[in-house]
Amino acid sequence: MPRLPGVTVLWRAALTGALLCAIGLLPWLSRTDPALTVLKARSAERDPAPEVLAAVREQLGLDAGPLPLLGRWLGGLARGDAGESWISGSAVLPGVVQALGVSLLLMTVAMAVALATAGAVCARTLWLGAGGRALGTRSGGAAAMIASLPEFLTASVLATVVGVQLGWLPALGWYGPPWLILPALALGLPAGALLGRMLDDSLPGAFAEPWALAATARGITGRSIARQALRRCFPGLLPNLGLFVVGLTGGSVAVEQIFDIPGLGRLTLQAAIAQDLPVLQAGTLALLLLAALAGGLARGLAQLMLGPVLRDGALQSLHRPSPPARSVLPLVYGGALLAVVCAGLTRDPLVLDTAARLRAPSWAHPFGTDALGRDVLARVGHGALTTLALALAVSVAALLIGVALGLVPRVSGAAVDTVNAIPPVLAGLLVVGVAGSGPYTPALAVAAVAWAPLAAHTSALLRQERATTHLTATRALGAGPFHLLRYELLPAVVPPVARHALLRLPAVALALASLGFLGLGAQPPSPEWGLLMAENLPYAERAPWSVLAPATVLALLGALAVSASGGVRLRKPVRVRGLATAGPRQAP
Known part of the structure; x- marks a missing residue:
């Protein structure tokens, strides 16, 4: 059944309108006085007296409420005036x-x-x-x-x-x-x-x-x-x-x-x-x-x-059964990451020693100290519990949502484009406005946008897999839609998308760190990695170890995710090139 362009345009317009409405409600969602925020942005030194705030509200039309403001903005936009x-x-x-x-x-x-x-x-x-x-x-x-x-x-x-x-x-x-x-x-x-x-x-x-x-x-x-x-x-x-x-x-x-x-x-x-x-x-x-x-x-x-191969069903499947990659690298990277975390957990991340500010790495402080004299190894280790757990939970949720929505591209296509257009910072502000600020705000914000790439990947693979010769043959043998989905489409689509999700695990941790870096997540003295790098970035030239330590642990996480992704494979062995060619699939 072909996709109806009019329905797609209406669905995209509805999503765009909903997002713009949510942004228009942002000052009221955040439960702050918009006039006070605007006044502080205009002049931080000016006294926020009631008459001054009333003048700002009158000038901007804030007393009318968010919906009239949004209506006036949309009306002006139709005339080319934003x-x-x-x-x-x-x-x-x-x-x-x-x-x-x-x-x-x-x-x-x-x-x-x-x-x-x-x-x-x-x-x-x-x-x-x-x-x-x-x-x-x-x-x-x-x-x-x-x-x-x-x-x-x-x-x-x-x-x-x-x-x-x-x-x-x-x-x-x-x-x-x-x-x-x-x-x-x-x-x-x-x-x-x-x-x-x-x-x-x-x-x-x-x-x-x-x-x-x-x-x-x-x-x-x-x-x-x-x-x-x-x-x-x-x-x-x-x-x-x-x-x-x-x-x-x-x-x-x-x-x-x-x-x-x-x-x-x-x-x-x-x-x-x-x-x-x-x-x-x-x-x-x-x-x-x-x-x-x-x-x-x-x-x-x-x-x-x-x-025309999509129309004729003449493609070969790119994602064939293959053996899990056998490598010791996941053990090496995982062992190094675990060793760092365990070593940090044995230390107190909140102990201040002003006499040891910005000390270089030593036996007493293997990762050095920060600007307040706190042990960087301790803060990296304790921050890992929050950062890694949240990153893993967000990645799993993004994978499940991405695969589920990617299987219905008519519904998810416009949603993917719309969600992807939202910068994580804006998503974080919207989540803060609705749920309030806290250590889990970045996780909610990243989870709201992290599924989009996985859904797009799922839809692209599903489109090609439906045009493969083996699927045409299986359908000709009388297989129904459920059989095709369970035994042909999902086994071909889920492993590469799962590997994609593993590859994005460091990016999820990075997005969480970025929101923490911008002050939208955990607050001091939390050892969350993004906040940790934000606190030490001004001292990067004088004490580079204070920033490089959490960055190196993030890099270790990336290497672990990439090396472990080779183990996410279909069960049948793959044979590559002239020495070994891929055998035919057998329907169960």
Whole structure:
């Protein structure tokens, strides 16, 4: 049954309207006086006298309530007028358009860095597969380390070391192409490492397909085979690539803050904190339109690349039965992570020793001390209990929701684009407004958006799997929808999506840390990792160990997740290339 464009447009419009309404209610949801917040943003020194607050309410029309305000804003938007900023009094639309242009330029360069990084990550698999060699276990440890580095930490290190100490590139401002390089690296390297690992996961299936075996037998060059393998695997990743585009545009808040870039993410954050609703709503609407455009282009390009094989059911399944990867690396990474946590748990994370402030690592303090003289190892160990437990719980919830919604793409397609357009910081503010601030606020905020990439991946794989020859044959033998879902579709879709969820486990921990870094999560003296890095970041140049310690533990978590993801496989053995070819499936 074909999808009805009108229904899809209405569903997307309803979701957009609901989100804009939620943003319009943000000051009232947070149970604060919007007039007081606006007054503090305009002039922090001004006395909030009742008559002053009354004048602000009258000027902004706050006494009418949120719904009339939203109605006036939507009415002006229909005329091309997004209103005036509550803080500066200037027109909103020109500022949002300018900030969007800056973010799009930064996103373009960051995406080029991400694609180059992805190519480097899967270069070994491409070289071995194109040459007809067996594809062994891929650890991906280096890629995991890169993907697990917090963007704000990478940006701070690049700005401090490359920009300030070495002076190779400008570190602050936005004045021309040289100012693009460092922030693009901070954004593109982690995204490219994750994208490369996902592509590397699909390539062995492409090299095992009959066309690749036939091309090798006919003497086709390895470069041509590798290029066609990329073309075969890329459509399944295009939905997530579209999500990366939106995420790099609106989710680069910390990077834009550190490098002083006047982008849309920073503008949205500042508007959200100041409760400048016209700017916040216009910025969010710009992200939603970008998400719809990027999602539509990604789906159209995937359709163009696959051609008529989806209609004719002539595809081979990329995700074939394979043995679990046997490697000692998960034990090594897991043992190192466990050792750090256990060592930290034996120490008190709250003991202050002002005489030992910012001490370098020693036998007494293996990870050094922070600016208050507290043991960094103790704080990392105790913070792991909260950070890792929350990250694991959010990842499991995101996997279950993502797979469930990905199986019904007509319902989830527009929701994925809409949810992905919400920066985690804005999601955190909305959750704070509804549920209040607390240690679990970041988990609720990240869980609200973390399922979207997994749902997009599930839908893309499901679409291709339904067009495979073995499914057509099984259907012709009389198999019903439940049999096909239980014994054919789910076994082919769930393992790669589960591996994807494991690859995103460090990203979930990173998102939790980022919200803590921005002050939306746990509060001092909690040893939560994001707060830990935020507290010590001002001392990174003088005492780098205070920041590198939690960042290294995050990197260990990434390496563990990537190496362990090789064990999430189907039960039947896979045979790769001419030495061993994949056998036919047998319906149970």
